[in-house]
Amino acid sequence: MQLSREALLRAYRQMKVIREFEERLHVDIQTGEIAGFTHLYCGQEAVAVGVCEHLDNDDKIVSTHRGHGHCLAKGCDVNGMMKEIWGSRDGLCKGKGGSMHIADVDKGMLGANGIVGAGAPIAVGAGIAAKIDGKGKVAITFSGDGACNQGTTFEAMNMAVVTKAATIFVFENNHYSEHTGYQYAVGTSGDIASRAEAFGMKVWRGDGTDFFSVYETMREVLDYVRVPGNGPAAVEFDTERFFGHFEGDPQRYRGPGELDRIREMRDCLKNFRKSVTDAGLLEHADLDALDAEVLEAIEESVRQAKAADRPTAEDVLTDVYISY
Amino acid sequence: MAKMMYRDAVVSTIAEEMERDENVVCLGEDIVGGMGTPGGPEAIGGIWSTSTGLFGKFGADRVIDTPISESAIMGAAAGLALSGKRPIAELMFADFIGVSLDQIWNQIAKFRYMFGGKTKCPAVIRMAYGAGYNAAAQHSQAVHQILTGMPGLKVVMPTTPADVKGLLRTAIRDDDPVIFLEHKALYGVSGEVPDDPDYMIPFGHARLSRAGQDVTIVSTGLLLGFCEAVADKLAAEGIGCDVIDLRTTSPLDEETILDSVEVTGRLIVVDEAPPRCSLGADICALVAEKAFASLKAPPLSVNPPHTPIPFARELESAYLPSVDKIEAAVRKVLGYR
Numbered sequence: 176m177q178l179s180r181e182a183l184l185r186a187y188r189q190m191k192v193i194r195e196f197e198e199r200l201h202v203d204i205q206t207g208e209i210a211g212f213t214h215l216y217c218g219q220e221a222v223a224v225g226v227c228e229h230l231d232n233d234d235k236i237v238s239t240h241r242g243h244g245h246c247l248a249k250g251c252d253v254n255g256m257m258k259e260i261w262g263s264r265d266g267l268c269k270g271k272g273g274s275m276h277i278a279d280v281d282k283g284m285l286g287a288n289g290i291v292g293a294g295a296p297i298a299v300g301a302g303i304a305a306k307i308d309g310k311g312k313v314a315i316t317f318s319g320d321g322a323c324n325q326g327t328t329f330e331a332m333n334m335a336v337v338t339k340a341a342t343i344f345v346f347e348n349n350h351y352s353e354h355t356g357y358q359y360a361v362g363t364s365g366d367i368a369s370r371a372e373a374f375g376m377k378v379w380r381g382d383g384t385d386f387f388s389v390y391e392t393m394r395e396v397l398d399y400v401r402v403p404g405n406g407p408a409a410v411e412f413d414t415e416r417f418f419g420h421f422e423g424d425p426q427r428y429r430g431p432g433e434l435d436r437i438r439e440m441r442d443c444l445k446n447f448r449k450s451v452t453d454a455g456l457l458e459h460a461d462l463d464a465l466d467a468e469v470l471e472a473i474e475e476s477v478r479q480a481k482a483a484d485r486p487t488a489e490d491v492l493t494d495v496y497i498s499y
Numbered sequence: 500m501a502k503m504m505y506r507d508a509v510v511s512t513i514a515e516e517m518e519r520d521e522n523v524v525c526l527g528e529d530i531v532g533g534m535g536t537p538g539g540p541e542a543i544g545g546i547w548s549t550s551t552g553l554f555g556k557f558g559a560d561r562v563i564d565t566p567i568s569e570s571a572i573m574g575a576a577a578g579l580a581l582s583g584k585r586p587i588a589e590l591m592f593a594d595f596i597g598v599s600l601d602q603i604w605n606q607i608a609k610f611r612y613m614f615g616g617k618t619k620c621p622a623v624i625r626m627a628y629g630a631g632y633n634a635a636a637q638h639s640q641a642v643h644q645i646l647t648g649m650p651g652l653k654v655v656m657p658t659t660p661a662d663v664k665g666l667l668r669t670a671i672r673d674d675d676p677v678i679f680l681e682h683k684a685l686y687g688v689s690g691e692v693p694d695d696p697d698y699m700i701p702f703g704h705a706r707l708s709r710a711g712q713d714v715t716i717v718s719t720g721l722l723l724g725f726c727e728a729v730a731d732k733l734a735a736e737g738i739g740c741d742v743i744d745l746r747t748t749s750p751l752d753e754e755t756i757l758d759s760v761e762v763t764g765r766l767i768v769v770d771e772a773p774p775r776c777s778l779g780a781d782i783c784a785l786v787a788e789k790a791f792a793s794l795k796a797p798p799l800s801v802n803p804p805h806t807p808i809p810f811a812r813e814l815e816s817a818y819l820p821s822v823d824k825i826e827a828a829v830r831k832v833l834g835y836r
Contacts, residue, residue: 235582268615275615285581288616290605291744296574297606303575304582307560308522314578327601330571337566494616495650497674497704499750 178390183451186228186386186415190220192253193244195473197418200243200260203477204422211263213274216244218384218417221443222347223248225389226315229397235283235301235314237294239414243288243353245317246277249284257476263483270486271494285469290324293440294318295344300405302342311401316345321352323367324360332409339406343396344371346409347383349416354428371409383414384441387450415441502608506686509549513587514698516671516747517557524561524579525553526572527589529562540564546591547627547686547741558746569595573624580622581610585671588615590667593628593680594641601611607676608651609808613683619674629721633815636807641771644778646678653690654749655717660690665700669812672699682720687755703750707759711739714829715759718769718783719745722820726769734822738833746779754783757790764795765832765835769820793808796835801828822835 178186197217203209214225219241227236227248238245251267259266260274267277271425278286285301288294294316301314322328323346335342346367350357358365368378377399381392400408415437419426426434435474439445451457503511517523530550532543540559544551554562565572571588576588588773590596596603601623610620630639647654653675661679662809670677708723709730711715716726723744730740741759745752760766766786768779779800801820809818 235578237578266615268613268617271615272613278610278614280581280614280618285578286610288606290601293601293606294572296571296602297578297581300575300578300580300584300586301582302578303524303563304579304584308583314582327570327574330566330568331574333566334568334575337715338563402671449681464746478830494612496653497619499675 180198180457182228183457184461184465186224186390186442187447187462188313188448188469189224189228189248190386191465191469192472193220193223193247194444196247196257197476199473200421201418204475207468209260211273212240213260213422214420215418215422217242218415218437218442219349221345221386221389221447222345222412222414224382225386226345226393229393230283230315232281232283233310233312235285235298235305237285237314237316237321238287239294239317239322240275240287240289240291241319242275243275246279246284246287247314249279250282251277251279251284254476254479255326257302257480258483261483262479262486264486264490265483269490269494287480291402292318292322292327295322295331296334298342299331299340302335302340303338305341306339306403311402311403312344313341313397313400315345317345317347319352320346320348320350320357320361320367323354323370328397332371332376332407335407336375339404341400342407343400344376344407344409346371346411346412347414350415351416351428353420354424356428368409368411371411376407376409379406379410381412381413384443384446386443386447387453431436455471500691501687502725503660503692504686505660505663505681505688506548508660508692509681510551510553512664512667512671512770513522513550514553514556516668517553517561520585522583523585523587524563525550525562525587525589526565526575528565528567528572528591531587534564538807543746544548545589547683548587548738549625549681556836567797569599570602572634573607576611576622576624577620578582578608579600579609580607583698585621587623587625587671588660590624590626592638593626595638595737596638596642603646603652608649609692612651620676621674623670623679624676625679625681627681627683628741629682629684630808630815630819631721633810633812635810639808639815643748644678644772645774647778651676652749653747654680655702655747656680657746658685658720658723658744660688661692662706664692665698666702666746669699669702673702684721700746703752704706705746705752706744707741708744709740709742711741713739713763714765714767714832715741715743715756716767716769716825716829717743717745717756717762719736719748720771722769722771725819725820725822726827728822729829732826733829751787753789756786758788761793764773766798767825767832768798768800769825770802771819772802773805774800777802796832799828799832801825811812
């Protein structure tokens with residue numbers, strides 16, 4: 176099905192926001208002004224956006240430590256996120272969560288997560304809730320080729336099948352679980368989807384560097400899971416991580432020229448631009464205008480983050496309980 | 500008032516709250532029991548008989564029998580609670596927190612704080628704990644000491660059927676996550692339970708089960724009955740004990756403890772968990788810090804030893820605090836010069 180011009184522009188803009196958000200963080204983190212651990216999503220934008228463009232606020236997602244892209248794609252506010260990562264009191268989580276714990280439950284974003292593999296069971300619960308409500312909503316858990324090896328993920332896949340939860344397991348294989356290659360760590364010769372299939376789910380595969388592959392694959396997955404009674408499904412997207420596991424990772428595990436090659440050949444934004452301009456769907460000028468607009472939006476988010484109120488010692492004590 | 504067993508107070512409260520609020524759902528291993536067998540659903544109905552009849556009444560959508568996957572049960576409770584439901588998850592034995600702790604500790608307990616107070620996680624996690632069944636080191640433990648130290652959780656330890664009713668109802672209606680610890684050796688104990696369908700006991704309010712002027716004894720759960728027996732015996736000698744049933748270890752009713760110690764000047768804490776970094780150590784420290792001037796003797800904690808829980812009857816009996824050990828402790832603080 177052909178996407179409208181508006182839908183194409185929106186998808187490109189969403190991917191570009193994630194890209195520039197992360198590229199800017201990569202620069203700013205090196206100044207030492209941003210505290211803590213940060214894991215950048217750069218390179219995987221087509222997955223987050225190709226999935227979330229199908230969702231509304233009543234569909235839930237559960238994310239990972241590499242969660243900025245999922246958060247932005249699900250509608251979390253750019254300025255609120257940048258402020259959160261800068262540790263501001265006005266951040267999306269009042270500076271209490273930081274990069275690894277950004278959440279906006281009203282938007283259906285049930286949290287990035289600092290524990291690898293913790294998200295899948297949570298998405299089973301959200302998927303059971305969606306099944307009970309019977310409105311065709313879904314819960315999606317994003318997991319990498321690292322989290323796919325956690326026992327929690329196995330338990331979650333089985334429990335989703337047994338309970339017929341409306342849960343979708345989206346596996347983003349970026350080829351590195353932290354600093355270890357997927358062909359070493361994923362025992363099924365690196366094949367995650369076949370493992371999910373063995374749990375009794377229908378599975379799909381797609382190219383995670385191609386927005387259209389992700390988007391069209393997810394249309395099929397969602398058509399299936401939104402039917403009450405069908406239960407869960409899984410999909411594996413092959414994708415690329417442009418930065419290290421965390422900011423500061425020396426990445427000595429990379430092959431010679433690898434980063435230049437994937438940036439050249441496997442960049443979802445370049446691929447998108449080529450596809451839509453070759454097909455005459457959008458002009459380069461349309462996309463250039465969006466690029467400029469997004470860069471300014473990110474610049475503005477950093478300006479706001481730097482100027483925002485800092486939390487106080489009293490803030491430590493609030494938000495633990497609703498009443499105690 | 501109706502007379503019922505501790506376990507029946509659990510299941511009747513769950514049923515009443517499921518009736519009242521359609522968002523309340525239950526999940527756990529064998530809570531239906533018999534799924535996928537010739538015997539069929541409810542062939543068992545939960546090994547503690549704390550979910551009997553729920554499946555027939557509320558159906559498979561709301562009474563979810565799960566595989567043996569404790570992490571996924573707790574994670575599913577987390578996801579249900581973030582999605583507008585009010586899950587009651589059962590961990591068959593409290594000892595199994597070991598396989599599910601991440602979801603309890605790093606997820607459920609912390610969502611509200613990590614997300615800047617913008618969400619709630621109204622999950623109840625019920626678990627059967629405690630010794631007395633000779634079930635050995637992996638099926639007998641009192642785990643409140645681990646969970647009480649986790650900010651974000653409330654920890655409830657009812658002693659009587661009436662308190663099960665009032666505290667479990669409060670737990671289910673509470674918007675914060677609650678750990679509800681049921682002592683497995685108390686499931687068969689009967690007692691009067693209020694009929695009021697809205698009977699609730701607020702958290703952080705201890706119950707004075709015996710009143711006296713000479714010694715304060717703080718406990719909860721199975722051992723509370725031991726403390727009451729000691730208090731009754733000493734009363735005949737003219738020694739008066741305040742016996743305080745904590746009901747909840749988080750929040751802790753500091754006021755009731757301190758008020759009592761200010762009168763008695765002597766404190767015994769009787770705790771089923773091992774001694775290091777324990778409830779006993781915590782409350783003794785509290786009293787030393789805030790009621791030092793009232794003390795007539797050093798505060799004393801009666802705990803099992805720093806060992807795993809042994810199997811044989813003689814060994815388990817020797818491990819647990821007993822009526823004799825509690826009485827000896829009371830006499831020790833009374834005799835302090």
